[in-house]
Amino acid sequence: MLLITCPWCGPRDETEYHYGGQAHVPHPETPADLTDEQWAEYVFYRDNPKGPFAERWMHSTGCRRWFNVLRDTVNYEVLAAYRLDEPRPELPQAGGNR
Protein backbone atom coordinates (compact mmCIF):
# COMPACT_ATOMS: atom_id res chain seq x y z
CA MET A 1 0.00 0.00 0.00
CA LEU A 2 1.35 3.38 -0.99
CA LEU A 3 1.46 6.28 1.46
CA ILE A 4 0.60 9.42 -0.48
CA THR A 5 0.69 12.94 0.94
CA CYS A 6 -2.30 14.96 -0.21
CA PRO A 7 -1.18 18.62 -0.53
CA TRP A 8 -4.21 19.64 1.56
CA CYS A 9 -4.88 16.73 3.94
CA GLY A 10 -1.45 15.25 4.60
CA PRO A 11 -0.26 11.63 4.43
CA ARG A 12 -3.02 9.05 3.85
CA ASP A 13 -3.26 5.45 2.66
CA GLU A 14 -3.47 4.70 -1.04
CA THR A 15 -7.01 3.32 -0.59
CA GLU A 16 -8.25 6.89 0.05
CA TYR A 17 -7.24 7.92 -3.46
CA HIS A 18 -8.12 7.24 -7.06
CA TYR A 19 -5.56 7.11 -9.82
CA GLY A 20 -5.78 9.43 -12.81
CA GLY A 21 -2.90 8.47 -15.07
CA GLN A 22 -0.28 10.74 -16.60
CA ALA A 23 -0.21 14.37 -15.48
CA HIS A 24 0.55 17.44 -17.59
CA VAL A 25 -1.36 16.33 -20.71
CA PRO A 26 -2.81 19.54 -22.11
CA HIS A 27 -6.01 19.60 -24.12
CA PRO A 28 -5.26 20.46 -27.77
CA GLU A 29 -5.36 24.23 -28.31
CA THR A 30 -7.00 23.98 -31.73
CA PRO A 31 -8.99 20.73 -31.65
CA ALA A 32 -10.65 21.30 -35.02
CA ASP A 33 -7.27 21.30 -36.78
CA LEU A 34 -6.07 17.92 -35.45
CA THR A 35 -5.54 14.95 -37.75
CA ASP A 36 -6.80 11.50 -36.74
CA GLU A 37 -3.24 10.58 -35.76
CA GLN A 38 -2.96 13.65 -33.52
CA TRP A 39 -6.30 12.85 -31.90
CA ALA A 40 -5.13 9.29 -31.31
CA GLU A 41 -2.03 10.69 -29.58
CA TYR A 42 -4.15 12.87 -27.33
CA VAL A 43 -6.83 10.30 -26.53
CA PHE A 44 -4.95 6.98 -26.38
CA TYR A 45 -1.19 7.53 -26.09
CA ARG A 46 0.34 8.18 -22.67
CA ASP A 47 3.89 7.99 -21.43
CA ASN A 48 4.74 4.71 -19.74
CA PRO A 49 8.22 5.28 -18.31
CA LYS A 50 10.23 2.91 -16.17
CA GLY A 51 11.34 5.34 -13.46
CA PRO A 52 10.01 8.72 -12.26
CA PHE A 53 6.50 9.45 -13.57
CA ALA A 54 4.31 12.51 -13.00
CA GLU A 55 0.75 11.31 -12.50
CA ARG A 56 -2.61 12.56 -11.26
CA TRP A 57 -4.29 11.29 -8.11
CA MET A 58 -7.61 12.29 -6.55
CA HIS A 59 -8.26 12.26 -2.82
CA SER A 60 -11.66 10.65 -3.35
CA THR A 61 -12.47 9.79 0.28
CA GLY A 62 -10.96 13.03 1.62
CA CYS A 63 -11.00 16.53 0.15
CA ARG A 64 -11.95 15.15 -3.31
CA ARG A 65 -9.36 17.33 -5.00
CA TRP A 66 -7.04 16.36 -7.82
CA PHE A 67 -3.31 16.84 -7.44
CA ASN A 68 -0.10 15.53 -8.98
CA VAL A 69 2.38 12.98 -7.67
CA LEU A 70 5.88 12.24 -8.85
CA ARG A 71 6.41 8.53 -8.27
CA ASP A 72 9.00 5.97 -9.28
CA THR A 73 7.31 3.19 -11.27
CA VAL A 74 10.02 0.65 -10.40
CA ASN A 75 10.22 0.86 -6.60
CA TYR A 76 6.89 2.76 -6.26
CA GLU A 77 8.52 5.41 -4.04
CA VAL A 78 6.49 8.62 -3.89
CA LEU A 79 9.04 11.33 -4.68
CA ALA A 80 6.83 14.40 -4.46
CA ALA A 81 3.19 15.49 -4.28
CA TYR A 82 2.19 18.91 -5.57
CA ARG A 83 -0.82 21.02 -6.48
CA LEU A 84 -2.16 21.26 -10.01
CA ASP A 85 -1.01 24.89 -10.25
CA GLU A 86 2.55 23.97 -9.38
CA PRO A 87 5.14 22.82 -11.92
CA ARG A 88 6.64 19.34 -11.86
CA PRO A 89 9.39 19.44 -9.23
CA GLU A 90 12.97 18.93 -10.37
CA LEU A 91 14.59 15.75 -9.12
CA PRO A 92 18.19 15.88 -7.89
CA GLN A 93 19.13 13.72 -10.90
CA ALA A 94 16.40 14.35 -13.40
CA GLY A 95 15.03 11.39 -15.29
CA GLY A 96 17.43 8.81 -13.91
CA ASN A 97 18.21 6.68 -10.94
CA ARG A 98 18.81 8.50 -7.73
Place this chain on the structure above:
Amino acid sequence: MTSTPLPEHPDFLWRNPEPRSSYDVVIIGAGGHGLATAYYLAKNHGITNVAVLEKGWLAGGNMARNTTIIRSNYLWDESAAIYEHALKLWEQLPEELGYDFLFSQRGVLNLAHTLQDVREGMRRVNANRLNGVDAEWLTPDQVGEVCPIVNLSPRTRYPVLGGTFQPRAGIAKHDHVAWALARRADEMGVDLIQGCEVTGFLKDGDRVVGVETNRGRIHAGRVGLAAAGHSSVLAERAGFRLPIQSHPLQALVSELHEPVHPTVVMSNHVHVYVSQAHKGELVMGAGVDSYNGYGQRGSFHVIEQQMAAAVELFPVFARAHVLRTWGGIVDVTPDASPIIGTTPVENLYVNCGWGTGGFKATPAAGWAFAHTVATGEPHPLNAPFALERFATGALIDEHGAAAVAH
Protein backbone atom coordinates in the same frame (compact mmCIF):
# COMPACT_ATOMS: atom_id res chain seq x y z
CA MET B 1 -7.21 -34.45 -11.09
CA THR B 2 -4.26 -34.85 -8.74
CA SER B 3 -3.59 -38.44 -9.82
CA THR B 4 -1.65 -37.66 -13.01
CA PRO B 5 2.05 -37.47 -12.17
CA LEU B 6 4.07 -34.76 -13.90
CA PRO B 7 6.11 -36.15 -16.78
CA GLU B 8 9.80 -36.85 -16.27
CA HIS B 9 12.03 -34.66 -18.35
CA PRO B 10 15.73 -34.66 -19.19
CA ASP B 11 18.28 -32.34 -17.60
CA PHE B 12 18.50 -30.07 -20.63
CA LEU B 13 15.69 -29.35 -23.06
CA TRP B 14 17.60 -26.80 -25.12
CA ARG B 15 21.16 -25.66 -25.80
CA ASN B 16 22.41 -22.43 -24.28
CA PRO B 17 24.37 -21.06 -27.24
CA GLU B 18 26.47 -17.91 -27.37
CA PRO B 19 24.74 -15.29 -29.53
CA ARG B 20 26.01 -15.16 -33.10
CA SER B 21 26.68 -11.81 -34.78
CA SER B 22 23.78 -12.09 -37.19
CA TYR B 23 20.39 -13.80 -37.63
CA ASP B 24 17.58 -13.65 -40.16
CA VAL B 25 15.14 -12.95 -37.34
CA VAL B 26 15.63 -11.79 -33.75
CA ILE B 27 12.70 -12.16 -31.37
CA ILE B 28 12.91 -10.11 -28.16
CA GLY B 29 11.43 -11.91 -25.18
CA ALA B 30 11.54 -15.66 -24.48
CA GLY B 31 8.18 -15.87 -22.80
CA GLY B 32 5.36 -17.99 -24.15
CA HIS B 33 4.65 -15.68 -27.07
CA GLY B 34 8.29 -15.30 -28.11
CA LEU B 35 8.87 -19.05 -27.93
CA ALA B 36 5.66 -19.82 -29.84
CA THR B 37 6.67 -17.28 -32.47
CA ALA B 38 10.07 -18.95 -32.88
CA TYR B 39 8.43 -22.38 -33.03
CA TYR B 40 6.00 -21.36 -35.80
CA LEU B 41 8.68 -19.38 -37.69
CA ALA B 42 10.56 -22.67 -37.97
CA LYS B 43 7.59 -24.99 -38.41
CA ASN B 44 5.24 -22.97 -40.64
CA HIS B 45 7.72 -20.79 -42.52
CA GLY B 46 10.97 -22.76 -42.55
CA ILE B 47 12.86 -19.87 -40.96
CA THR B 48 15.31 -21.36 -38.48
CA ASN B 49 18.15 -18.83 -38.43
CA VAL B 50 16.41 -17.23 -35.47
CA ALA B 51 17.50 -16.00 -32.04
CA VAL B 52 15.13 -15.44 -29.14
CA LEU B 53 16.75 -12.95 -26.74
CA GLU B 54 15.69 -13.00 -23.11
CA LYS B 55 16.98 -10.49 -20.57
CA GLY B 56 16.18 -12.79 -17.64
CA TRP B 57 15.58 -16.51 -17.78
CA LEU B 58 13.36 -18.39 -20.19
CA ALA B 59 9.65 -17.98 -19.41
CA GLY B 60 10.41 -16.16 -16.15
CA GLY B 61 8.15 -13.15 -16.70
CA ASN B 62 4.38 -13.30 -17.07
CA MET B 63 4.65 -16.86 -18.39
CA ALA B 64 5.66 -17.86 -14.85
CA ARG B 65 3.14 -15.60 -13.13
CA ASN B 66 -0.23 -16.09 -14.81
CA THR B 67 -3.17 -18.19 -13.60
CA THR B 68 -2.97 -20.50 -16.67
CA ILE B 69 -6.60 -20.05 -17.74
CA ILE B 70 -7.33 -20.93 -21.37
CA ARG B 71 -10.64 -19.97 -23.00
CA SER B 72 -11.93 -18.33 -26.17
CA ASN B 73 -15.29 -16.87 -25.13
CA TYR B 74 -14.61 -13.31 -26.28
CA LEU B 75 -17.34 -11.04 -27.63
CA TRP B 76 -16.23 -9.64 -30.98
CA ASP B 77 -15.63 -11.60 -34.19
CA GLU B 78 -11.98 -10.53 -34.42
CA SER B 79 -11.25 -11.72 -30.86
CA ALA B 80 -13.26 -14.93 -31.16
CA ALA B 81 -11.28 -15.78 -34.31
CA ILE B 82 -7.82 -15.43 -32.76
CA TYR B 83 -8.64 -16.86 -29.31
CA GLU B 84 -10.55 -19.80 -30.82
CA HIS B 85 -7.63 -20.46 -33.16
CA ALA B 86 -5.48 -20.56 -30.02
CA LEU B 87 -7.83 -23.01 -28.31
CA LYS B 88 -7.79 -25.33 -31.34
CA LEU B 89 -3.98 -25.21 -31.32
CA TRP B 90 -3.92 -25.96 -27.57
CA GLU B 91 -6.01 -29.06 -28.32
CA GLN B 92 -3.39 -30.42 -30.72
CA LEU B 93 -0.14 -29.08 -29.25
CA PRO B 94 0.55 -31.72 -26.56
CA GLU B 95 0.74 -34.38 -29.29
CA GLU B 96 2.46 -32.13 -31.82
CA LEU B 97 5.15 -31.09 -29.33
CA GLY B 98 5.40 -34.55 -27.80
CA TYR B 99 5.06 -33.07 -24.34
CA ASP B 100 2.16 -33.54 -21.96
CA PHE B 101 1.75 -30.11 -20.40
CA LEU B 102 -1.41 -31.18 -18.59
CA PHE B 103 -3.90 -29.25 -20.71
CA SER B 104 -7.12 -29.92 -18.82
CA GLN B 105 -10.38 -28.93 -20.52
CA ARG B 106 -12.38 -28.65 -17.34
CA GLY B 107 -14.45 -25.68 -18.51
CA VAL B 108 -14.61 -22.04 -17.48
CA LEU B 109 -17.58 -20.54 -15.70
CA ASN B 110 -18.04 -16.75 -15.85
CA LEU B 111 -20.52 -15.78 -13.14
CA ALA B 112 -23.15 -13.06 -13.41
CA HIS B 113 -24.13 -11.13 -10.27
CA THR B 114 -26.17 -8.23 -11.63
CA LEU B 115 -28.84 -7.75 -14.28
CA GLN B 116 -26.22 -6.08 -16.45
CA ASP B 117 -23.92 -9.10 -16.01
CA VAL B 118 -26.80 -11.39 -17.06
CA ARG B 119 -27.53 -9.39 -20.20
CA GLU B 120 -23.87 -9.11 -21.11
CA GLY B 121 -23.33 -12.82 -20.48
CA MET B 122 -26.30 -13.93 -22.58
CA ARG B 123 -25.24 -11.63 -25.38
CA ARG B 124 -21.74 -13.07 -25.26
CA VAL B 125 -23.03 -16.67 -25.32
CA ASN B 126 -25.01 -15.87 -28.46
CA ALA B 127 -22.06 -14.08 -30.06
CA ASN B 128 -19.79 -17.02 -29.20
CA ARG B 129 -22.17 -19.54 -30.77
CA LEU B 130 -22.41 -17.51 -33.97
CA ASN B 131 -18.61 -17.66 -34.09
CA GLY B 132 -18.47 -21.42 -33.52
CA VAL B 133 -17.19 -21.05 -29.95
CA ASP B 134 -18.80 -23.47 -27.49
CA ALA B 135 -20.79 -21.52 -24.92
CA GLU B 136 -23.81 -22.09 -22.72
CA TRP B 137 -25.88 -19.92 -20.43
CA LEU B 138 -26.37 -21.57 -17.03
CA THR B 139 -29.05 -20.85 -14.45
CA PRO B 140 -27.93 -20.68 -10.80
CA ASP B 141 -28.99 -24.33 -10.31
CA GLN B 142 -26.95 -25.37 -13.32
CA VAL B 143 -24.00 -23.39 -11.94
CA GLY B 144 -24.33 -25.53 -8.81
CA GLU B 145 -24.25 -28.71 -10.89
CA VAL B 146 -21.05 -27.66 -12.66
CA CYS B 147 -19.36 -26.35 -9.52
CA PRO B 148 -21.01 -27.52 -6.28
CA ILE B 149 -18.82 -25.39 -4.00
CA VAL B 150 -20.09 -22.04 -5.33
CA ASN B 151 -22.23 -20.21 -2.78
CA LEU B 152 -25.66 -19.92 -4.43
CA SER B 153 -27.41 -18.35 -1.46
CA PRO B 154 -29.67 -15.44 -2.48
CA ARG B 155 -28.59 -13.68 0.72
CA THR B 156 -25.04 -12.81 -0.32
CA ARG B 157 -24.23 -9.22 -1.18
CA TYR B 158 -24.03 -10.07 -4.89
CA PRO B 159 -25.96 -13.34 -5.40
CA VAL B 160 -25.13 -15.59 -8.36
CA LEU B 161 -27.79 -14.93 -11.02
CA GLY B 162 -26.35 -17.32 -13.58
CA GLY B 163 -23.23 -17.66 -15.66
CA THR B 164 -21.67 -18.43 -19.00
CA PHE B 165 -19.89 -21.76 -19.40
CA GLN B 166 -17.34 -22.78 -22.01
CA PRO B 167 -16.79 -26.55 -21.62
CA ARG B 168 -13.68 -26.70 -23.88
CA ALA B 169 -11.87 -24.08 -21.81
CA GLY B 170 -9.49 -25.05 -19.02
CA ILE B 171 -5.98 -24.75 -17.65
CA ALA B 172 -2.48 -26.01 -18.52
CA LYS B 173 0.88 -26.27 -16.77
CA HIS B 174 2.45 -22.99 -17.86
CA ASP B 175 6.12 -23.87 -17.30
CA HIS B 176 5.74 -27.08 -19.25
CA VAL B 177 4.13 -25.20 -22.15
CA ALA B 178 7.18 -22.96 -22.35
CA TRP B 179 9.61 -25.87 -22.08
CA ALA B 180 7.72 -27.87 -24.72
CA LEU B 181 7.87 -24.96 -27.19
CA ALA B 182 11.49 -24.20 -26.32
CA ARG B 183 12.61 -27.78 -26.85
CA ARG B 184 11.04 -28.05 -30.31
CA ALA B 185 12.23 -24.59 -31.41
CA ASP B 186 15.74 -25.48 -30.25
CA GLU B 187 15.64 -28.80 -32.10
CA MET B 188 14.75 -26.97 -35.32
CA GLY B 189 17.80 -24.70 -34.92
CA VAL B 190 16.50 -21.65 -33.05
CA ASP B 191 19.03 -20.12 -30.61
CA LEU B 192 17.42 -19.41 -27.22
CA ILE B 193 19.70 -16.87 -25.52
CA GLN B 194 19.03 -16.09 -21.88
CA GLY B 195 20.60 -13.28 -19.89
CA CYS B 196 20.69 -11.13 -23.03
CA GLU B 197 19.04 -7.73 -22.64
CA VAL B 198 18.31 -5.54 -25.64
CA THR B 199 19.61 -2.07 -24.81
CA GLY B 200 19.08 -0.39 -28.18
CA PHE B 201 18.27 -0.82 -31.85
CA LEU B 202 20.55 -0.52 -34.88
CA LYS B 203 18.81 1.41 -37.61
CA ASP B 204 19.55 2.32 -41.19
CA GLY B 205 17.25 5.29 -41.70
CA ASP B 206 13.75 4.07 -40.79
CA ARG B 207 14.74 0.42 -41.05
CA VAL B 208 15.91 -1.75 -38.17
CA VAL B 209 19.02 -3.80 -38.97
CA GLY B 210 19.88 -5.24 -35.58
CA VAL B 211 19.94 -4.81 -31.84
CA GLU B 212 22.46 -3.72 -29.22
CA THR B 213 22.57 -6.05 -26.23
CA ASN B 214 24.54 -6.48 -23.03
CA ARG B 215 26.24 -9.36 -24.86
CA GLY B 216 27.18 -7.40 -27.92
CA ARG B 217 25.72 -6.26 -31.21
CA ILE B 218 23.46 -8.66 -33.10
CA HIS B 219 22.49 -7.95 -36.69
CA ALA B 220 19.04 -9.03 -37.82
CA GLY B 221 17.04 -9.00 -41.01
CA ARG B 222 13.87 -8.61 -39.01
CA VAL B 223 13.11 -8.00 -35.36
CA GLY B 224 9.99 -9.07 -33.47
CA LEU B 225 9.09 -7.48 -30.15
CA ALA B 226 7.33 -9.84 -27.70
CA ALA B 227 8.21 -8.20 -24.41
CA ALA B 228 4.80 -7.86 -22.70
CA GLY B 229 5.06 -5.39 -19.79
CA HIS B 230 8.30 -3.88 -21.12
CA SER B 231 7.02 -3.24 -24.65
CA SER B 232 6.78 0.54 -24.11
CA VAL B 233 10.37 0.71 -22.89
CA LEU B 234 11.66 -1.16 -25.96
CA ALA B 235 9.45 0.78 -28.37
CA GLU B 236 10.86 4.01 -27.00
CA ARG B 237 14.39 2.71 -27.59
CA ALA B 238 13.35 1.90 -31.16
CA GLY B 239 11.90 5.39 -31.63
CA PHE B 240 8.12 4.95 -31.57
CA ARG B 241 5.27 5.00 -29.05
CA LEU B 242 2.68 2.43 -28.06
CA PRO B 243 -0.73 3.16 -26.47
CA ILE B 244 0.13 0.95 -23.53
CA GLN B 245 0.20 1.40 -19.78
CA SER B 246 2.08 -1.17 -17.69
CA HIS B 247 0.35 -2.25 -14.48
CA PRO B 248 1.12 -4.75 -11.74
CA LEU B 249 -1.23 -7.75 -11.72
CA GLN B 250 -1.15 -10.09 -8.76
CA ALA B 251 -2.08 -13.71 -8.13
CA LEU B 252 -1.69 -16.14 -5.26
CA VAL B 253 -1.91 -19.80 -4.31
CA SER B 254 -3.06 -21.66 -1.22
CA GLU B 255 -1.44 -24.72 0.27
CA LEU B 256 -2.30 -28.08 -1.32
CA HIS B 257 -5.83 -29.38 -0.87
CA GLU B 258 -7.78 -32.43 -1.90
CA PRO B 259 -9.66 -31.88 -5.18
CA VAL B 260 -12.65 -29.67 -4.37
CA HIS B 261 -12.90 -27.40 -7.39
CA PRO B 262 -13.78 -29.18 -10.65
CA THR B 263 -13.69 -26.24 -13.09
CA VAL B 264 -12.47 -22.64 -13.40
CA VAL B 265 -14.67 -19.90 -11.95
CA MET B 266 -14.32 -16.25 -12.88
CA SER B 267 -16.37 -13.38 -11.53
CA ASN B 268 -16.04 -9.91 -12.99
CA HIS B 269 -18.33 -8.31 -10.52
CA VAL B 270 -17.07 -9.39 -7.11
CA HIS B 271 -13.77 -9.91 -8.87
CA VAL B 272 -11.86 -13.10 -8.36
CA TYR B 273 -10.93 -16.00 -10.60
CA VAL B 274 -10.14 -19.40 -9.15
CA SER B 275 -9.04 -22.82 -10.28
CA GLN B 276 -7.37 -25.72 -8.56
CA ALA B 277 -4.01 -26.74 -9.99
CA HIS B 278 -3.15 -30.37 -10.65
CA LYS B 279 -1.05 -30.57 -7.50
CA GLY B 280 -3.95 -29.22 -5.45
CA GLU B 281 -3.23 -25.54 -4.80
CA LEU B 282 -6.08 -23.11 -5.22
CA VAL B 283 -4.86 -20.58 -7.78
CA MET B 284 -6.50 -17.15 -7.59
CA GLY B 285 -6.04 -14.00 -9.59
CA ALA B 286 -6.64 -10.42 -8.50
CA GLY B 287 -7.34 -7.22 -10.41
CA VAL B 288 -4.60 -4.91 -11.60
CA ASP B 289 -3.24 -2.20 -9.37
CA SER B 290 -4.57 1.14 -10.58
CA TYR B 291 -1.17 2.77 -10.91
CA ASN B 292 1.51 2.24 -13.55
CA GLY B 293 4.29 0.02 -12.30
CA TYR B 294 7.21 -2.11 -13.38
CA GLY B 295 8.06 -3.50 -9.94
CA GLN B 296 6.52 -7.00 -10.36
CA ARG B 297 4.63 -6.47 -7.12
CA GLY B 298 1.37 -4.79 -6.19
CA SER B 299 -0.47 -3.44 -3.18
CA PHE B 300 -1.78 -5.76 -0.52
CA HIS B 301 -5.24 -4.20 -0.36
CA VAL B 302 -5.87 -5.60 -3.85
CA ILE B 303 -5.18 -9.09 -2.49
CA GLU B 304 -7.45 -8.37 0.47
CA GLN B 305 -10.38 -7.43 -1.80
CA GLN B 306 -9.81 -10.52 -3.89
CA MET B 307 -9.78 -12.80 -0.83
CA ALA B 308 -13.00 -11.23 0.47
CA ALA B 309 -14.64 -12.04 -2.87
CA ALA B 310 -13.22 -15.57 -2.90
CA VAL B 311 -14.47 -16.39 0.59
CA GLU B 312 -17.94 -15.03 -0.13
CA LEU B 313 -18.19 -17.03 -3.35
CA PHE B 314 -16.56 -20.16 -1.89
CA PRO B 315 -17.25 -20.42 1.86
CA VAL B 316 -15.30 -23.72 1.81
CA PHE B 317 -12.09 -21.70 1.22
CA ALA B 318 -12.43 -19.77 4.48
CA ARG B 319 -9.83 -21.84 6.31
CA ALA B 320 -7.38 -22.19 3.44
CA HIS B 321 -4.14 -20.26 3.80
CA VAL B 322 -2.34 -18.01 1.39
CA LEU B 323 0.94 -19.74 0.66
CA ARG B 324 2.48 -17.13 -1.59
CA THR B 325 1.54 -14.11 -3.68
CA TRP B 326 3.35 -12.58 -6.61
CA GLY B 327 2.95 -9.94 -9.29
CA GLY B 328 3.67 -9.60 -12.97
CA ILE B 329 3.65 -6.55 -15.22
CA VAL B 330 0.84 -6.48 -17.75
CA ASP B 331 0.72 -4.28 -20.85
CA VAL B 332 -2.77 -2.82 -20.98
CA THR B 333 -4.22 -1.18 -24.09
CA PRO B 334 -7.17 1.23 -24.17
CA ASP B 335 -9.52 -1.42 -25.67
CA ALA B 336 -8.23 -4.48 -23.75
CA SER B 337 -7.19 -6.07 -27.05
CA PRO B 338 -3.65 -6.83 -28.22
CA ILE B 339 -1.50 -5.03 -30.78
CA ILE B 340 0.06 -7.39 -33.34
CA GLY B 341 1.57 -6.13 -36.55
CA THR B 342 3.87 -3.67 -38.21
CA THR B 343 5.36 -0.57 -36.55
CA PRO B 344 6.55 2.80 -37.85
CA VAL B 345 10.02 1.22 -38.01
CA GLU B 346 10.53 -0.95 -41.10
CA ASN B 347 11.27 -4.63 -40.42
CA LEU B 348 10.37 -4.19 -36.76
CA TYR B 349 7.16 -5.94 -35.71
CA VAL B 350 5.31 -5.89 -32.44
CA ASN B 351 3.22 -8.38 -30.48
CA CYS B 352 2.08 -6.74 -27.25
CA GLY B 353 -0.85 -5.31 -25.36
CA TRP B 354 -2.22 -8.71 -24.31
CA GLY B 355 -2.71 -7.16 -20.90
CA THR B 356 -4.19 -9.50 -18.34
CA GLY B 357 -4.96 -12.37 -20.74
CA GLY B 358 -1.99 -13.32 -22.88
CA PHE B 359 -1.35 -16.88 -21.71
CA LYS B 360 -4.48 -18.35 -23.31
CA ALA B 361 -3.49 -16.85 -26.66
CA THR B 362 0.10 -18.15 -26.64
CA PRO B 363 -0.13 -20.49 -29.66
CA ALA B 364 -2.25 -18.17 -31.82
CA ALA B 365 -0.13 -15.14 -30.95
CA GLY B 366 2.94 -17.10 -32.03
CA TRP B 367 1.17 -18.38 -35.15
CA ALA B 368 0.01 -14.93 -36.28
CA PHE B 369 3.16 -13.08 -35.23
CA ALA B 370 5.40 -15.61 -37.00
CA HIS B 371 3.37 -15.04 -40.17
CA THR B 372 3.69 -11.27 -39.75
CA VAL B 373 7.45 -11.40 -39.19
CA ALA B 374 8.03 -13.96 -41.96
CA THR B 375 5.99 -12.23 -44.66
CA GLY B 376 6.02 -8.61 -43.54
CA GLU B 377 2.22 -8.64 -43.69
CA PRO B 378 -0.30 -9.44 -40.96
CA HIS B 379 -2.11 -12.78 -40.99
CA PRO B 380 -5.91 -12.42 -41.37
CA LEU B 381 -6.11 -13.36 -37.67
CA ASN B 382 -4.10 -10.34 -36.51
CA ALA B 383 -4.88 -7.79 -39.25
CA PRO B 384 -7.67 -6.21 -37.14
CA PHE B 385 -5.25 -5.84 -34.21
CA ALA B 386 -3.00 -3.35 -35.98
CA LEU B 387 -1.52 -0.34 -34.18
CA GLU B 388 -3.36 1.88 -36.69
CA ARG B 389 -6.75 1.10 -35.14
CA PHE B 390 -6.19 3.76 -32.48
CA ALA B 391 -6.16 6.40 -35.25
CA THR B 392 -8.93 4.88 -37.40
CA GLY B 393 -11.17 4.27 -34.40
CA ALA B 394 -11.74 0.58 -35.27
CA LEU B 395 -11.22 -0.48 -31.66
CA ILE B 396 -12.00 -4.00 -30.45
CA ASP B 397 -13.47 -3.37 -27.02
CA GLU B 398 -13.10 -6.51 -24.92
CA HIS B 399 -13.29 -5.04 -21.43
CA GLY B 400 -16.31 -7.23 -20.74
CA ALA B 401 -14.80 -10.51 -21.90
CA ALA B 402 -11.33 -9.73 -20.59
CA ALA B 403 -12.73 -10.54 -17.14
CA VAL B 404 -9.92 -8.92 -15.16
CA ALA B 405 -10.67 -5.46 -13.83
CA HIS B 406 -8.51 -2.81 -15.46
